[in-house]
Amino acid sequence: MRRIACVGVAIVTLVGAVSYLASASGQSDGGDAPIFGNKIPPGYRDWKLVSVAHEEGTLNDLRAILGNDVAIKAYREGRPPFPDGTIIARLAWNFVASAENNNAFGRPQSFVAGLPKEGVQFMVKDTSKYASSGGWGFAEFNDGTPAADAALKGCSSCHDAARSRDFVFTRYAP
Amino acid sequence: MRRIACVGVAIVTLVGAVSYLASASGQSDGGDAPIFGNKIPPGYRDWKLVSVAHEEGTLNDLRAILGNDVAIKAYREGRPPFPDGTIIARLAWNFVASAENNNAFGRPQSFVAGLPKEGVQFMVKDTSKYASSGGWGFAEFNDGTPAADAALKGCSSCHDAARSRDFVFTRYAP
Numbered sequence: 001m002r003r004i005a006c007v008g009v010a011i012v013t014l015v016g017a018v019s020y021l022a023s024a025s026g027q028s029d030g031g032d033a034p035i036f037g038n039k040i041p042p043g044y045r046d047w048k049l050v051s052v053a054h055e056e057g058t059l060n061d062l063r064a065i066l067g068n069d070v071a072i073k074a075y076r077e078g079r080p081p082f083p084d085g086t087i088i089a090r091l092a093w094n095f096v097a098s099a100e101n102n103n104a105f106g107r108p109q110s111f112v113a114g115l116p117k118e119g120v121q122f123m124v125k126d127t128s129k130y131a132s133s134g135g136w137g138f139a140e141f142n143d144g145t146p147a148a149d150a151a152l153k154g155c156s157s158c159h160d161a162a163r164s165r166d167f168v169f170t171r172y173a174p
Numbered sequence: 175m176r177r178i179a180c181v182g183v184a185i186v187t188l189v190g191a192v193s194y195l196a197s198a199s200g201q202s203d204g205g206d207a208p209i210f211g212n213k214i215p216p217g218y219r220d221w222k223l224v225s226v227a228h229e230e231g232t233l234n235d236l237r238a239i240l241g242n243d244v245a246i247k248a249y250r251e252g253r254p255p256f257p258d259g260t261i262i263a264r265l266a267w268n269f270v271a272s273a274e275n276n277n278a279f280g281r282p283q284s285f286v287a288g289l290p291k292e293g294v295q296f297m298v299k300d301t302s303k304y305a306s307s308g309g310w311g312f313a314e315f316n317d318g319t320p321a322a323d324a325a326l327k328g329c330s331s332c333h334d335a336a337r338s339r340d341f342v343f344t345r346y347a348p
Contacts, residue, residue, distance in 0.1 A: 045222075045223075045348075046222050048219075048220050048222075049219075049223050049238055049240065051267075051286065051287045052226045052236045052237070052238050052267070052286075052287050053236065053272075053275075053284065053285060053286045053287065054228050054236060054269075054284075054285040055279075055283055055284055055285075056282075056283040056284075056285075057279075057281065057283040059283070062226045062227065062228060063226070064223055064226050064238065064347075066223065091347075093225075093226070093347050095228075098227075100335065100336070100343065101227075101343060103335065104332055104335045104336075104343070105229075105231075107231065108230075109229055109230040109231040109233070110227065110228075110229055110230075111227060111228040111229075111230075112225065112226075112227045112344070112345070113225045113226050113227065113345075113347040116347070116348055158278055161274065161277065161278045162274070162278075169274065169275060169278070170286070171286070171287075173238075173265075173267050173287040173290070174219075174290055
């Protein structure tokens with residue numbers, strides 16, 4: 001489930017992933033926090049929109065991919081590769097039928113974002129720190145608390161499927 | 175279809191709607207352009223995310239609702255009513271199954287934003303100019319060209335269903 005949750009999105013790193021990524025790369029983080037430390041990137045909810053998506057099945061969500069300014073600039077310039085400093089965030093909400101909208105439309109067809117799903121995911125580009133995982137580190141926060149390292153072990157391998165686009169699944173929606 | 179396209183979203187105004195709204199309110203715009211003139215609001219693609227949604231049926235889209243700073247501030251403060259200067263945008267893209275994501279997930283479940291749908295819609299709050307339509311004007315642009323006034327005539331009446339929330343269907347997704 002964790003692994004699944006990491007796929008098809010822009011996911012990422014910060015502190016939650018450090019020890020995993022550090023050990024995977026053979027490096028020690030020496031207790032230092034990567035980029036943002038043990039805190040969720042400040043202001044991420046204000047970042048610009050990259051794209052939107054819907055996952056069926058057990059995820060059953062509507063999701064938005066947001067990017068910091070470095071990410072958005074790179075997307076709009078048609079990259080990959082993304083430069084160091086890129087951070088991409090994945091937010092998700094419950095997939096909820098809207099009775100109000102359906103009534104206005106006159107038929108059942110409308111689904112909106114319900115309560116936020118647990119786990120805001122990030123992927124951050126730092127080619128030095130995360131050299132062993134394509135330059136990307138991954139992280140997830142639940143109510144601001146970093147997810148356990150074990151929860152993030154599948155992120156990098158899944159994102160390998162998008163290697164040709166610098167390991168980022170999500171394309172920019174113009 | 176046009177009327178349907180206006181429902182369940184945050185839609186809006188600018189110039190495309192002026193003559194309609196002006197006549198509806200008994201006012202003349204004297205040829206003046208409202209807020210942004212005959213141009214799509216500059217920089218709207220950079221606005222912050224309000225929420226996301228999916229419409230089935232003939233619309234068959236994934237959509238994002240974005241808001242200018244006035245809109246986002248009002249949403250986060252728990253309003254309505256929205257203050258004058260609020261602009262809310264509705265962007266939509268084709269609802270497309272992602273073979274790449276499905277392969278990564280190991281099952282068919284993933285839908286992403288495809289090509290942009292025609293028509294970026296806006297609703298703008300100006301209690302003086304649009305007094306007769308709850309303070310909101312509506313507009314739609316296709317490749318930057320304002321939609322015909324007739325296409326917007328259903329927007330206001332549909333949004334009346336959300337009168338208790340200042341005529342705005344979309345709730346903020348935290």
